[in-house]
Amino acid sequence: MAEVRIPDAGGATMRMVDVGDFIVPIFLKTGPEISDIFHKVPNFKFRNDDLMLCTFAKTGTNWMYEILMMILNRSAERVQTNKVSTMIECVTAEEADQQPSPRVVNCHFPPKYLPLEDMRAKQIKTVLCLRNPKDTAVSYYNHMKGLNIYEYDGKWEDWLPVYMQGKLEYGKYSEYLIEWQQLIQDGPGFPLHVMFYEDVKMNGQKELDRLLKFLDIQLDAQLKNDIMEMCGFEKMREEKGKNKGIEVYLKKDFNFFRKGQVGDWKNWFSVAQDEMFPQNGKREKKDLGLFKF
Helix, strand or coil: CEEEEEECCCCCEEEEEECCCCEECCCCCCHHHHHHHHHHHHHCCCCCCCEEEEECCCCCHHHHHHHHHHHHHCCCCCCCCCHHHHECCCCCHHHHCCCCCCCEEEECCCHHHCCHHHHHHCCCCEEEEECCHHHHHHHHHHHHHHEHHHCCCCCHHHHHHHHHCCCCCCCCHHHHHHHHHHHHHHCCCCCEEEEEHHHHHHCHHHHHHHHHHHHCCCCCHHHHHHHHHHCCHHHHHHHHCCCHHHHCCECCCCCCCCCCCCCHHHHCCCHHHHHHCHHHCHHHHHHCCCCCC
16 A cells, blocks of 8 residues: 556556555655545545535546536636645545535545445535546546656557556546446435536537536526636636646646547547457447447
8 A cells, every 4th residue: 555656568657556456646645645545535524515526537527626616606707726625535534624615526536435425415416527438548648648746758559558457546447437327327325417528518508507407506697608618628728727736746848738629539549549448348338328428
């Protein structure tokens, strides 16, 4: 249960933390501190007015955090915090409690590691945001190359096989999706709203209306337009891509909001890589009936 160096297929290594049966990012804490946080996440206690945002890494977390915070604040003013302040796999419960309400608690863990008991007991409204697995992979690779904490500079073709095998932080995205689908089929026991990155990108106003209906919040048309404008990718890139809460993680020329495109994977995947990708496997296609990408 300590910091590890995980090699890609070419020998370049990435700094992460092995917590026993799961790999998590190092963030800006020590390996033992991250391990301690990991084991306490299932016991996290929510405030009654918290929202929960569940995402796999690189599927729109910062974007959805900004939208949700603006909705809760009933304001299109730029949110001064970022998702790290209430990201329960990288901050202690005491650190998260320093944030005032309203809070958007967020986590990249699969359901089995989440604080489901308290989510059910307090009926915490939860938003699950999903993204095309191939675009997620491309974004993840660039994320690992662009953040100082990984100390990684390997090649795409060497990184992808290790990612597909689930040997990196958070494991396989396909397994994450399968877990969520099973939970939805069994009945999550708390209010759950599923969103897709691509739908928000292509039909933002429609998806915002669906989200507001789920949250039982009414906003006037002007405020809705203002929120979607402020949360447009270029504005987010310019105003939050290198802000104080994130810049300590970034290499010199890297912006946390890199491209945000739908279908960029086609510029990265070879035919052979596409054929080997887990999303194309028979088991994943069979088990992911609810999630169409």
